[in-house]
Amino acid sequence: MPRKLPARVGNYDVSELLGRGGMGEVYLARQPELARDVVLKVLRRDHDEDPARADRFCREAQTAAMIQHQNVVAVHDFFSWRREYYIVQEYVQGEDLGTVIRREGNLPWRIAALIALGMMRGLEEIHAREVVHRDLKPPNVLIGQGGEVKIADFGIAFDLTGPALTRTGHAIGSPPYMSPEQMQGDTVDYRTDLFNLGVIIYEMVAGDVPFAAHDPVGGIGLLHRVKTGSYKPLGEAAPRTPRWLRKMVESCLQPKARKRPADVVSLRRDLERRLKSPSPADARDIIANHLFDPVLLASEKNETIVIGEAEMETLARAGSKNPVRWWRHALDVAALAAVLVAGWWLFDAEIASAGNEIGAEVGRQGGEIGRLLGSRSLLRFTGQLLFGL
Missing domain, CATH: 1.10.510.10 (Transferase(Phosphotransferase) domain 1)
Structure with missing residues (x-):
């Protein structure tokens, strides 16, 4: 059974157990001084007294810490607390x-x-x-x-x-x-x-x-x-x-x-x-x-588009006079924008060139809505809605 860590270990507030591996256990924690979530990796208790395993754990921290790259999990710290060893890593949600x-x-x-x-x-x-x-x-x-x-x-x-x-x-x-x-x-x-x-x-x-x-x-x-x-x-x-x-x-x-x-x-x-x-x-x-952006959430009674509060306020102002007509227009523009997004990467260059003409049409029709459709959230929505990306 994994150990239960105290609420605070060193300078970190421990939240929950994330997993357990061959070398140790992994916990989600908070570093309050820097206001960020981190991962605490603690050496398994039955390995603490094994010098070779403790040495390997230390070497793991040193090796990972010297590799600074956006495609490698960062190591922030290594410390000993109450005779146990900890590696502090970047938290990837x-x-x-x-x-x-x-x-x-x-x-x-x-x-x-x-x-x-x-x-x-x-x-x-x-x-x-x-x-x-x-x-x-x-x-x-x-x-x-x-x-x-x-x-x-x-x-x-x-x-x-x-x-x-x-x-x-x-x-x-x-x-x-x-x-x-x-x-x-x-x-x-x-x-x-x-x-x-x-x-x-x-x-x-x-x-x-x-x-x-x-x-x-x-x-x-x-x-x-x-x-x-x-x-x-x-x-x-x-x-x-x-x-x-x-x-x-x-x-x-x-x-x-x-x-x-x-x-x-x-x-x-x-x-x-x-x-x-x-x-x-x-x-x-x-x-x-493709993996994480379900911007269209279905319920039993209706469908809700999940976007940021600022975008929602602007969209509400833009559609307050005639919401039904506005949403029809928005979906028309969304469809055009989705074709442009698809042509941008998922299709070949000749379709992408045709997308340029569509993009010009979006620019003529979109106005304030066209500006919002350039946002990441709505572009993802249109791609998922029309292409199942």
């Missing part, structure tokens, strides 16, 4: 990718590619610090409600410049995401993380991992299947996946590390080119729109 996949089943390949792009950007900084994560899996990838993608949990990360905490010949990682070299206890490098990344992309698109822990058909062991690259091709598991993305996943899942991409930089550049170089802000908006 949202879900982990594992929860997202369980809920969605699988993701549209474009959404999966954008999430993968965020992971690649984070990995690029991790590798630049000469660190191998070694435990990339959906539960260790956090998706914020604003669409941000953040890599978490450096509990078994390997600092290539420091002393090894795992002896050669000992497997460490999370099946079925582990690379062949991890499973066999061989030396790992950056390409190990690329194998893990390939498994995650496959799972996002297909809804299942390429190497299941148990093979109910052939009875072939997991290690043998990973070593020989025996898995259902992504083109069969998810036929709508474009050929270039299938090839990217296949390159990451090569059993021999030397046949995988040399580094994550080349992968990131290729993916950006394929996706027409979306900015981090654009990528976040598209991910959030």
Whole structure:
């Protein structure tokens, strides 16, 4: 059973238990001096007296703290309180990718590619610090409600410049995401993380991992299947996946590390080119729109559009004279704006050019409503209403 922490630990007010892992427990807390929510990760009580585990916990904090990047969960502090060790981390309000996949089943390949792009950007900084994560899996990838993608949990990360905490010949990682070299206890490098990344992309698109822990058909062991690259091709598991993305996943899942991409930089550049170089802000908006933005809430009697108070006041003033006519006009303009939004990214360039003409029409008709439809909340509403994004 997880311990019950006191209401205050050090400088932090403890709120609730968020989860429990192999190394410790995770709590939501508040840092009143900075008026922000944080995550407290406390080393499991049965590990406190184990010097090796305590050392690993300290190394986790130090490794994560030196990586400052928008796609990596930030570590704010590390301290000891009443003979227990704590890591203070950034709080990401949202879900982990594992929860997202369980809920969605699988993701549209474009959404999966954008999430993968965020992971690649984070990995690029991790590798630049000469660190191998070694435990990339959906539960260790956090998706914020604003669409941000953040890599978490450096509990078994390997600092290539420091002393090894795992002896050669000992497997460490999370099946079925582990690379062949991890499973066999061989030396790992950056390409190990690329194998893990390939498994995650496959799972996002297909809804299942390429190497299941148990093979109910052939009875072939997991290690043998990973070593020989025996898995259902992504083109069969998810036929709508474009050929270039299938090839990217296949390159990451090569059993021999030397046949995988040399580094994550080349992968990131290729993916950006394929996706027409979306900015981090654009990528976040598209991910959030698809996963977390149910702006149309249905009730038994009517439907309510959920928008900010300021927008609501302006809309109320604009529609006070004839609300029925105003809402019809607003929905007409919303439909036009939704087509423009769809053409912006989800369709090809020729449709986007046609959207420019529609945008001009929106500008002529919209007035005050057109200005509001430029807001993020209503653009998301129109996209969900008309395209199911």
